Amino acid sequence: MADNAGAQGGGFVGYHKAVERSEDAEARRVARGTAGGEYMRRFWHPIALSGQVRTLPKRVRILGEDLVVFRDLGGRLGCLHLHCSHRGTSLEFGVLTERGISCCYHGWRYDIDGTILDTPGEPAGSTIKVRVCHGAYPVREHGGLIFGYFGAPEAMPPFFLTDATVVPGNELHPYLLTFDCNWLQAHENSMDPIHSVFLHTRVSNVQFSQSFGALPVVRYRQTELGVISTAVRRIGENVWVRVNDDLTPNVAQFGPPWEDGSQEKLFVPPAITRWITPIDDTHCMTIGWRHCNPIVDPQRRIRTAEIGLETVDFFGQTPHRPYEDRQREPGDWDAQVSQRPMSIHALENLGTTDMGIAMLRKNIQQGVLAVKEGTGLKPLPLRDGVLSTYAHDTVLRLPQKTNDDTAVLAEVGDTVTGITLDSWSAPHGERRQYCIARLRESGLC
Numbered sequence: 001m002a003d004n005a006g007a008q009g010g011g012f013v014g015y016h017k018a019v020e021r022s023e024d025a026e027a028r029r030v031a032r033g034t035a036g037g038e039y040m041r042r043f044w045h046p047i048a049l050s051g052q053v054r055t056l057p058k059r060v061r062i063l064g065e066d067l068v069v070f071r072d073l074g075g076r077l078g079c080l081h082l083h084c085s086h087r088g089t090s091l092e093f094g095v096l097t098e099r100g101i102s103c104c105y106h107g108w109r110y111d112i113d114g115t116i117l118d119t120p121g122e123p124a125g126s127t128i129k130v131r132v133c134h135g136a137y138p139v140r141e142h143g144g145l146i147f148g149y150f151g152a153p154e155a156m157p158p159f160f161l162t163d164a165t166v167v168p169g170n171e172l173h174p175y176l177l178t179f180d181c182n183w184l185q186a187h188e189n190s191m192d193p194i195h196s197v198f199l200h201t202r203v204s205n206v207q208f209s210q211s212f213g214a215l216p217v218v219r220y221r222q223t224e225l226g227v228i229s230t231a232v233r234r235i236g237e238n239v240w241v242r243v244n245d246d247l248t249p250n251v252a253q254f255g256p257p258w259e260d261g262s263q264e265k266l267f268v269p270p271a272i273t274r275w276i277t278p279i280d281d282t283h284c285m286t287i288g289w290r291h292c293n294p295i296v297d298p299q300r301r302i303r304t305a306e307i308g309l310e311t312v313d314f315f316g317q318t319p320h321r322p323y324e325d326r327q328r329e330p331g332d333w334d335a336q337v338s339q340r341p342m343s344i345h346a347l348e349n350l351g352t353t354d355m356g357i358a359m360l361r362k363n364i365q366q367g368v369l370a371v372k373e374g375t376g377l378k379p380l381p382l383r384d385g386v387l388s389t390y391a392h393d394t395v396l397r398l399p400q401k402t403n404d405d406t407a408v409l410a411e412v413g414d415t416v417t418g419i420t421l422d423s424w425s426a427p428h429g430e431r432r433q434y435c436i437a438r439l440r441e442s443g444l445c
């Protein structure tokens with residue numbers, strides 16, 4: 001039975017709707033041995049805030065695996081399989097030592113690489129500790145986030161930062177928000193600028209700024225890093241161009257939620273770099289940084305006290321409001337999580353405005369297939385460990401000349417985005433000036 005049965009012939013088609021047919025769900029599953037899980041194990045992912053791993057071990061679940069993250073008394077970070085290799089007691093109850101962590105039950109002590117250092121109850125000649133190695137993963141720390149790599153050691157990619165992270169004078173404010181849904185539907189929100197018009201502005205209240213309510217002209221482009229969306233809005237005498245990054249598979253960058261397009265600005269870097277780290281098939285975390293630097297936030301509108309564990313300084317990113325309030329004024333968390341624990345692509349009806357989401361999904365499908373077939377993934381084009389990206393906000397004073405200036409907005413968006421793409425190989429420190437000079441040459445400012 002076709003999913004659109006009855007579309008031409010009246011309503012009441014409930015019975016005839018397709019039941020779940022998740023042909024592509026395998027790509028979104030995250031356990032070891034699944035196609036999606038093996039793919040996602042080819043990337044570094046942030047897994048916890050540094051502040052969660054101080055004087056006690058921290059139990060986490062990442063990509064469906066139960067793990068413990070800890071900092072030993074020597075200050076080294078470790079990430080081990082949660083259950084002790086002896087008889088399975090959870091290492092969340094372990095004791096931190098100068099070197100490694102000891103299981104509380106019989107004292108087996110593990111180094112950060114999983115080497116068993118002691119089995120104190122065993123006789124002196126016991127060889128268990130050389131015969132057994134506990135499961136461990138490499139971790140590293142940057143800007144208040146702990147990152148882990150969960151794939152085969154021989155396939156480990158280099159760790160990277162984006163250029164937005166290393167803007168001069170930048171402060172990194174880490175945050176972590178748990179979402180009760182599959183990771184992909186949380187991530188694909190980054191390529192859906194149209195939801196800002198409705199969810200964040202017109203449907204209930206103005207959640208960010210009134211300007212998000214202007215229906216933008218949207219363009220999507222495939223890049224070597226993923227997809228970028230360009231949303232261009234007419235705001236009075238100004239034109240506001242917002243470019244968002246999707247970095248395949250699960251990183252996104254975008255500008256501040258308070259932007260309203262009222263002040264001229266050129267190539268202002270993003271206010272947020274965030275990953276969507278899978279916890280398991282139906283839970284994930286939004287984890288990343290709010291950026292604060294003199295270019296993106298000259299008036300220091302950031303509210304640092306609201307940024308951290310299960311909190312961030314913009315509306316609707318958690319379920320921590322009364323249910324009725326969330327029904328009356330739903331936010332991102334409510335819209336994304338309520339797409340079901342794992343959205344069912346076979347039951348969707350994608351429209352023109354979902355083109356970016358279709359592109360993003362295709363990139364992931366191709367990556368999943370490449371890992372499955374052993375052809376491998378293309379390495380990221382890093383320079384000194386830093387990735388040049390595209391997200392920015394530009395606001396130009398360009399008074400409207402005709403009643404419908406949709407074509408003008410599209411052209412401005414294309415010009416601005418084209419310059420951003422052309423500038424990609426300029427040195428990180430010079431790229432913004434290059435873009436501004438090119439924009440001046442174009443006569444748009």
Ligand code: FES
Pocket residue numbers: 084085086087088089103104105106107108
């Ligand atoms: S269960 Fe951990 S040492 Fe025995």
Ligand SMILES: [Fe+2]
Pocket residue numbers: 189195196200332
């Ligand atoms: Fe949103």
